[in-house]
Amino acid sequence: MTSVNLPPTAMAPGIVPPFLLTRIARATGERLSVAPEAAAQTLRHDRPMRSARISLSIDENRTIVAEVSDAPNRTIGDARNTETLPGRTARSEGEDPVADATVNEAYDGLGATFDLYSQVYGRNSIDGKGLPLDATVHYGSDYDNAFWNGERMVFGDGDGEVFGRFTASVSVIGHELTHGVTQYTAALNYANQAGALNESISDVFGALVEQHSAQQTASAASWLIGEGLFTPSVRGVALRSMKAPGTAYDDPVLGTDPQPATMAGYVTTREDNGGVHINSGIPNRAFYLLATTLGGRAWERAGQIWYDTLLGKGGKLPAAATFARFARATVSAAGARYGGSSPEADAVRSAWTEVGVTIDGGTTR
Amino acid sequence: MAARRADTVTVTIVRTGGVAGHRRQWVATASGSAADLVRELVESDAWAGVGADPTSRDRFVWSIVVTGVGRRRTLTMPDSHLVGPIQELVRRVQADGEAVADPGWHGTATSE
Structure with a gap:
């Protein structure tokens, strides 16, 4: 058995500035306020019921064949560096790429994830029933994380020192969406x-x-x-x-x-x-x-x-x-x-x- | 018997979890009236325990440890509950405190 111990905590020179602590003291009698997500969760989702892709071809008998396959229904929100969800809609399903590369990365990454589940495993989105894929980018300020909140994927821009934007990795986008798949299946x-x-x-x-x-x-x-x-x-x-x-x-x-x-x-x-x-x-x-x-x-x-x-x-x-x-x-x-x-x-x-x-x-x- | 009150208060912020799974730690000390305000905070309603976050995945988990306030006080909370005065304290310690480099993992590696 090996032990990994926390090194002794050094006494740091930093001082918590009094102005901050004055504000803390003023608020100490109050209850914690409700997190923004809680409010967002009460919003209704008015969405098209289902998306589909239709492809047309002509077979050897010169008959037109229409094939309908599942398709994603993506909406990318922009929190504009606040922690308020879902943010302003920046790109919806079927719309052309926008100027913001982060929005497009999220849109494309959700599409790549949808395609793996749909084309390889026959699963139509997170719940298997075409659940809309919602994501928010530019969450928080210097936010060093990406997460799944039970309903949507949320991506920070990173602090610029250790992390860049979290939409830059397709595997991370797939990772977050898969938390949703697990939630609707094994619910570990x-x-x-x-x-x-x-x-x-x-x-x-x-x-x-x-x-x-x-x-x-x-x-x-x-x-x-x-x-x-x-x-x-x-x-x-x-x-x-x-x-x-x-x-x-x-x-x-x-x-x-x-x-x-x-x-x-x-x-x-x-x-x-x-x-x-x-x-x-x-x-x-x-x-x-x-x-x-x-x-x-x-x-x-x-x-x-x-x-x-x-x-x-x-x-x-x-x-x-x-x-x-x-x-x-x-x-x-x-x-x-x-x-x-x-x-x-x-x-x-x-x-x-x-x-x-x-x-x-x-x-x- | 209450422990003798120290002149300075030390606040340690430990952030774990997140999709990256990195452990980050920041430490700051306060003295004088600032220390008194930290002491007030740990006795306030804001310091009361908060519930878990059962639906989120990959969110940060915050641990705030305060010493110099009598007994050592620890508060652990999910990122979604980090609001109000506790959030302000965390942000300030992150900004003005010292980031502790390479803190190691606070746990035990067990081998067979």
């Missing part, structure tokens, strides 16, 4: 091992959105999450590496990438909802191992097995699923689709074994 908790699985599922499909969009094979892909988000001053390539967790950055300000690649490095902490962004490295690497063992396009077999698992085709996942329980479900899902003794099911078992996860409810065979 957001704490401890279930939370790390929730995070890992977002990384898996975030990476697959990028690979599908670039038509990259598993061996050609970077397996990085959030490549290009750091400013050039940061010593690092991305937020996380699924291929080699713990190696994405090593920087004087950010510290060292804390992700473990195997259960031997599992971190127990109360911070970050029980280390959900830390321990996700373990299932992330298991997926990477599966995808590269199978080879070819990762979204096809490896991604299908993970997607089936999310839908409960390997048995219903409990909201508090552990790594071992999830591993068992992936083996079952692979067995259901490809056969219990298939190369796919074998590769799933091997992947979990290599990261030190013992498959719940039996041996690895």
